[in-house]
Amino acid sequence: xxxxxxxxxxxxxxxxxxxxxxxxxxxxxxxxxxxxxxxxxxxxxxxxxxxxxxxxxxxxxxxxxxxxxxxxxxxxxxxxxxxxxxxxxxxxxxxxxxxxxxxxxxxxxxxxxxxxxxxxxxxxxxxxxxxxxxxxxxxxxxxxxxxxxxxxxxxxxxxxxxxxxxxxxxxxxxxxxxxxxxxx
Amino acid sequence: xxxxxxxxxxxxxxxxxxxxxxxxxxxxxxxxxxxxxxxxxxxxxxxxxxxxxxxxxxxxxxxxxxxxxxxxxxxxxxxxxxxxxxxxxxxxxxxxxxxxxxxxxxxxxxxxxxxxxxxxxxxxxxxxxxxxxxxxxxxxxxxxxxxxxxxxxxxxxxxxxxxxxxxxxxxxxxxxxxxxxxxxxxxxxxxxxxxxxxxxxxxxxxxxxxxxxxxxxxxxxxxxxxxxxxxxxxxxxxxxxxxxxxxxxxxxxxxxxxxxxxxxxxxxxxxxxxxxxxxxxxxxxxxxxxxxxxxx
Numbered sequence: 011x012x013x014x015x016x017x018x019x020x021x022x023x024x025x026x027x028x029x030x031x032x033x034x035x036x037x038x039x040x041x042x043x044x045x046x047x048x049x050x051x052x053x054x055x056x057x058x059x060x061x062x063x064x065x066x067x068x069x070x071x072x073x074x075x076x077x078x079x080x081x082x083x084x085x086x087x088x089x090x091x092x093x094x095x096x097x098x099x100x101x102x103x104x105x106x107x108x109x110x111x112x113x114x115x116x117x118x119x120x121x122x123x124x125x126x127x128x129x130x131x132x133x134x135x136x137x138x139x140x141x142x143x144x145x146x147x148x149x150x151x152x153x154x155x156x157x158x159x160x161x162x163x164x165x166x167x168x169x170x171x172x173x174x175x176x177x178x179x180x181x182x183x184x185x186x187x188x189x190x191x192x193x194x
Numbered sequence: 195x196x197x198x199x200x201x202x203x204x205x206x207x208x209x210x211x212x213x214x215x216x217x218x219x220x221x222x223x224x225x226x227x228x229x230x231x232x233x234x235x236x237x238x239x240x241x242x243x244x245x246x247x248x249x250x251x252x253x254x255x256x257x258x259x260x261x262x263x264x265x266x267x268x269x270x271x272x273x274x275x276x277x278x279x280x281x282x283x284x285x286x287x288x289x290x291x292x293x294x295x296x297x298x299x300x301x302x303x304x305x306x307x308x309x310x311x312x313x314x315x316x317x318x319x320x321x322x323x324x325x326x327x328x329x330x331x332x333x334x335x336x337x338x339x340x341x342x343x344x345x346x347x348x349x350x351x352x353x354x355x356x357x358x359x360x361x362x363x364x365x366x367x368x369x370x371x372x373x374x375x376x377x378x379x380x381x382x383x384x385x386x387x388x389x390x391x392x393x394x395x396x397x398x399x400x401x402x403x404x405x406x407x408x409x410x411x412x413x414x415x416x417x418x419x420x421x422x423x424x425x426x427x428x429x430x431x432x433x434x435x436x437x438x439x440x441x442x443x444x445x446x447x448x449x450x451x452x453x454x455x456x457x458x459x460x461x462x463x464x465x466x467x468x469x470x471x472x473x474x475x476x477x478x479x480x481x482x483x484x485x486x487x488x489x490x
Binding site for chain 2: 049051052053054055056057058059060061062063064065078079082083084086087090095096097098099100101102103104105106107108109110112113116145146148149150151152153154156157159160161164
């Protein structure tokens with residue numbers, strides 16, 4: 011008798027027979043991960059200078075770049091409002107900046123449809139640097155040269171963290187689409 | 195990576211409209227965000243209720259992470275303490291002996307102080323803290339330096355009250371909600387604190403620079419009398435902080451004062467205490483506009 015290899019019945023999303031994806035999980039995971047990312051820097055006690063990368067924004071970039079079209083274009087409004095509640099920035103700064111980021115990434119994608127890892131990292135890094143600098147300008151603090159110097163470690167850390175965030179988002183995407191629901 | 199063909203709208207009118215609507219909503223969202231931002235910058239307390247409610251919800255998580263943070267700090271400190279334990283022990287014993295002598299001297303001074311105060315008929319009581327709580331979080335990804343405290347209106351905390359750790363001043367309460375409050379740390383670039391040199395009456399302002407250091411700006415310009423290592427304490431001017439609480443140590447001298455390091459490091463403290471406003475009358479009168487004062 012001909013036998014199938016056991017791995018033929020499953021792929022990276024799990025067993026293909028008798029299983030299907032959970033629509034709830036597929037829709038919740040991206041938003042939940044961004045909200046948790048917004049909340050995490052709140053728990054870090056930074057009394058000297060900004061040290062925590064803006065995790066919510068990084069995870070948003072990760073989802074937007076890894077899965078174009080999954081998040082609607084206007085998603086910066088509700089998610090940015092949540093981020094503003096915990097980031098210490100004046101309310102409205104993340105709403106504005108996250109919306110502008112979504113529009114900018116959409117424009118980049120229509121202009122350069124063929125993308126790769128390095129280009130993704132480059133556009134994400136540019137977005138992170140611009141986001142952190144503009145966020146500093148609108149934070150309500152009187153800007154001095156010392157603040158720019160103090161922000162350099164945070165900017166570098168955030169840019170270097172992007173590839174790790176992208177891998178994490180890819181893992182979350184596999185988890186999101188794994189076949190967890192049993193049929194019949 | 196190849197472009198995703200499902201995202202091209204092509205000739206489908208419906209797909210084209212949905213792309214257009216997406217752009218429109220995102221653009222409107224950005225404009226609304228800019229409007230809200232302008233309101234928040236113009237009236238910084240505009241959305242404090244919303245923020246306060248959110249902080250109240252997140253406060254238990256912050257409490258848990260704060261206890262883990264202080265616990266792990268303790269473990270790290272005890273590992274570090276083993277390094278060169280013998281020589282450190284000898285140095286500490288010598289220091290304790292000197293400290294005992296100084297303590298006895300201080301007791302004598304205190305006694306004399308009490309006697310002189312009795313002569314002058316001055317009644318001064320120590321201030322009882324309003325509440326003591328953990329710092330549950332901070333604005334770690336923003337360039338502003340705020341911390342969040344696990345005590346709020348229900349514990350008697352009010353806007354303007356000074357917050358201190360056993361070592362010295364940490365900051366001032368900026369916004370209060372039910373179970374949590376937001377604190378403006380001394381290192382924030384909008385924080386200004388009236389101080390004086392501990393050894394004499396040289397008065398100055400300690401302003402946050404935004405990078406963890408304080409800028410000491412002397413009020414009386416002229417020859418700069420400061421020296422590296424000078425300790426600054428609160429002067430009591432302004433009425434918020436009670437005088438004589440440690441603030442900073444001078445690190446570097448500049449033409450108009452100096453650059454100082456904080457004495458009370460908020461991330462190294464377990465519990466902080468909220469104290470009542472020292473002279474509420476002085477704070478109230480400083481907030482009354484001159485025109486109103488003249489009418490009365």
